[in-house]
Amino acid sequence: MPTIIVCLKQALDVAELKVDSTTQRVLTANAPRKISDFDKNALEEAVKLKEKLGGEVITVTVGSEKAKMVLKEALAMGTDRAYLLSDPSFEHSDTLAISYILAEGIKKLGSYDLILCGEASIDSYSGQVGPRLAERLQLPQITYVRALSLNGDTVVAERTLENCYETIKTKTPVLATVTKEINEPRIPSLMAIMKASKKEIITWSAEDLKVAKTRVGIDGSAIQIMNVLAPKMDRKRIVLEADTVKGVAEKLAKALINEGVGGR
Amino acid sequence: MSEFQGVWVFSESRDLMLELLGKGSELAKKLRVELTAVLMGRNVKDQAGRLIEHGADKVYMVADPALERFYIEPYTSALAQLVQQHKPEILLIGSTRRGRAMAPRLATRLETGCVPDCTELSIEDGRLVMSRMVYGGNALAKEICRVKPQIATVPPRVFQKLESRGRKGQVVEVDIKPEKSGTEVVETREIEAAKVKVEEAKVIVAGGRGVEKKEDFRILEDLAEILGGQIGNSRPLAEDRKWFTEWIGLSGHKVRPMLYVACGISGVIQHVAGIRDSQVIVAINKDAEAPILEVADYIVVGDLYEIVPALSSVLRRLLKGG
Numbered sequence: 001m002p003t004i005i006v007c008l009k010q011a012l013d014v015a016e017l018k019v020d021s022t023t024q025r026v027l028t029a030n031a032p033r034k035i036s037d038f039d040k041n042a043l044e045e046a047v048k049l050k051e052k053l054g055g056e057v058i059t060v061t062v063g064s065e066k067a068k069m070v071l072k073e074a075l076a077m078g079t080d081r082a083y084l085l086s087d088p089s090f091e092h093s094d095t096l097a098i099s100y101i102l103a104e105g106i107k108k109l110g111s112y113d114l115i116l117c118g119e120a121s122i123d124s125y126s127g128q129v130g131p132r133l134a135e136r137l138q139l140p141q142i143t144y145v146r147a148l149s150l151n152g153d154t155v156v157a158e159r160t161l162e163n164c165y166e167t168i169k170t171k172t173p174v175l176a177t178v179t180k181e182i183n184e185p186r187i188p189s190l191m192a193i194m195k196a197s198k199k200e201i202i203t204w205s206a207e208d209l210k211v212a213k214t215r216v217g218i219d220g221s222a223i224q225i226m227n228v229l230a231p232k233m234d235r236k237r238i239v240l241e242a243d244t245v246k247g248v249a250e251k252l253a254k255a256l257i258n259e260g261v262g263g264r
Numbered sequence: 265m266s267e268f269q270g271v272w273v274f275s276e277s278r279d280l281m282l283e284l285l286g287k288g289s290e291l292a293k294k295l296r297v298e299l300t301a302v303l304m305g306r307n308v309k310d311q312a313g314r315l316i317e318h319g320a321d322k323v324y325m326v327a328d329p330a331l332e333r334f335y336i337e338p339y340t341s342a343l344a345q346l347v348q349q350h351k352p353e354i355l356l357i358g359s360t361r362r363g364r365a366m367a368p369r370l371a372t373r374l375e376t377g378c379v380p381d382c383t384e385l386s387i388e389d390g391r392l393v394m395s396r397m398v399y400g401g402n403a404l405a406k407e408i409c410r411v412k413p414q415i416a417t418v419p420p421r422v423f424q425k426l427e428s429r430g431r432k433g434q435v436v437e438v439d440i441k442p443e444k445s446g447t448e449v450v451e452t453r454e455i456e457a458a459k460v461k462v463e464e465a466k467v468i469v470a471g472g473r474g475v476e477k478k479e480d481f482r483i484l485e486d487l488a489e490i491l492g493g494q495i496g497n498s499r500p501l502a503e504d505r506k507w508f509t510e511w512i513g514l515s516g517h518k519v520r521p522m523l524y525v526a527c528g529i530s531g532v533i534q535h536v537a538g539i540r541d542s543q544v545i546v547a548i549n550k551d552a553e554a555p556i557l558e559v560a561d562y563i564v565v566g567d568l569y570e571i572v573p574a575l576s577s578v579l580r581r582l583l584k585g586g
């Protein structure tokens with residue numbers, strides 16, 4: 001029976017972000033956070049596989065104490081064991097460092113068949129942690145998976161590329177990143193939420209993981225962010241109105257022709 | 265002087281490789297270093313000349329049967345070995361889905377950083393400054409990489425290729441043993457591609473979830489045809505409704521047409537991130553509060569099923585005259 005590990009990120013809910021209009025800075029400090037969308041698809045896929053094949057789903061996240069919230073939700077969705085990799089020294093880690101922390105956590109967990117991640121996180125959308133983790137653990141990787149099956153030690157996955165779907169075959173252990181297309185994540189029942197709230201979340205610190213301090217946090221990160229600013233959008237925002245549909249269409253058509261549309 | 269020197273580019277996509285050379289030669293000139301293209305495949309000799317014509321001073325060519333199809337491990341290992349031998353300071357990788365899967369794996373093997381999907385690249389104080397969209401399109405982040413090589417991935421049609429002219433360069437065949445692939449492709453199914461790439465369209469008439477049935481796209485196609493453009497769509501129409509295989513936005517195609525007409529698209533930030541560079545944006549939406557209205561030049565609050573056909577008929581009349 002398979003052991004499936006899911007890596008979750010507690011991401012900024014980008015739909016709720018506000019911008020300071022004088023500085024053009026994005027206000028992230030108190031912005032709401034949630035399980036990154038595609039990570040939820042990864043978890044759903046893991047739970048579905050468990051329902052079919054038996055086995056165990058383990059969820060891992062790197063984050064602060066606050067990230068326990070997403071692990072609670074993961075437990076409610078069907079995670080058996082939840083791990084928070086957390087240490088003040090992990091703060092401001094980039095994907096190079098995060099993948100190192102995750103890899104050390106996963107090594108400590110022992111053997112597994114499948115690691116699932118989301119295609120990318122909603123807030124930084126870099127799509128790097130999956131492939132980086134696969135490299136660290138010396139696993140084959142399959143990115144952008146839209147359909148997945150596990151049969152004994154054989155994994156068959158269909159992935160979406162720009163101009164084709166590829167069906168990929170490989171043996172476990174393997175790491176796959178999934179797209180939203182793969183499933184519709186369940187909404188846990190109140191019962192499941194209640195039960196989950198009683199389950200323990202295991203926290204591992206830098207010391208528990210025996211990670212090198214020089215390889216985590218700012219020191220262990222290669223990327224340095226110079227600034228993050230909201231782009232200014234200067235649009236005309238002209239509202240076109242008329243008594244009839246035809247009247248509006250006339251106005252819009254003329255406006256477009258004035259803009260040079262239609263080849264003149 | 266640092267032991268890392270030179271600008272390298274690689275993409276398995278031939279078109280994108282030329283665009284990388286275009287940007288790469290600008291960066292190389294600024295740094296006064298060589299521009300090198302890495303060419304990998306089974307039988308790629310005939311492509312080297314073209315890379316030189318489009319800006320490469322040098323081409324490292326790795327020809328191996330294991331590189332016939334793009335598999336992660338062989339490609340990553342071949343490129344990693346080359347980089348470890350020659351130590352370029354900058355490596356640009358084409359941001360196709362394959363490139364985006366390989367670049368972080370390579371960067372990890374080299375214990376360095378990688379900034380994905382860069383839309384601006386420049387040199388400041390000898391370092392590569394990379395800009396990309398973050399927070400779902402809410403912001404542009406400027407980043408640098410403290411470790412070398414500095415790796416960036418670059419999406420298609422962000423930078424331009426150079427005109428090809430009689431240039432000279434050196435082709436170096438290298439003998440490198442790629443690692444074996446851990447996966448095997450057992451089947452590929454082509455996705456029917458739009459005739460004109462949506463990034464190249466002058467006019468895009470795009471539909472969102474406000475379009476109720478796939479057949480209804482006919483009214484959008486009609487308008488697109490009159491304007492000499494093509495249709496586009498939001499992500500849910502591809503992923504949830506399966507009407508299309510591609511979409512416009514942060515995670516899909518980033519477009520910059522002269523005119524973008526958003527019909528029944530709410531304008532969630534991830535969609536807007538892909539249309540930001542459009543010259544003129546029109547929003548047709550029945551919700552007077554829809555966020556798309558905030559980012560549009562011309563706004564019509566109403567039913568797309570009425571407005572779009574009416575607009576087509578007026579435009580057909582007006583444009584026929586001249």
Ligand SMILES: Cc1cc2nc3c(=O)[nH]c(=O)nc-3n(C[C@H](O)[C@H](O)[C@H](O)COP(=O)(O)OP(=O)(O)OC[C@H]3O[C@@H](n4cnc5c(N)ncnc54)[C@H](O)[C@@H]3O)c2cc1C
Pocket residue numbers: 037121122125471472473474475497498499500501511512513514515516517527528529530531532533534535538548549550551554566567568569
């Ligand atoms: C990480 C991430 C990446 C994403 N990337 C993308 C991306 O690249 N591209 C993308 O598009 N989405 C992307 N999304 C999804 C995005 O968040 C939105 O869900 C999506 O863009 C909404 O699509 P929509 O506007 O078609 O649908 P909706 O938000 O449902 O909007 C439908 C609109 O149609 C209007 N409408 C309904 N009927 C009519 C009518 N008869 N006439 C006129 N108007 C009508 C409604 O008022 C509404 O405004 C991403 C999401 C995440 C989390």
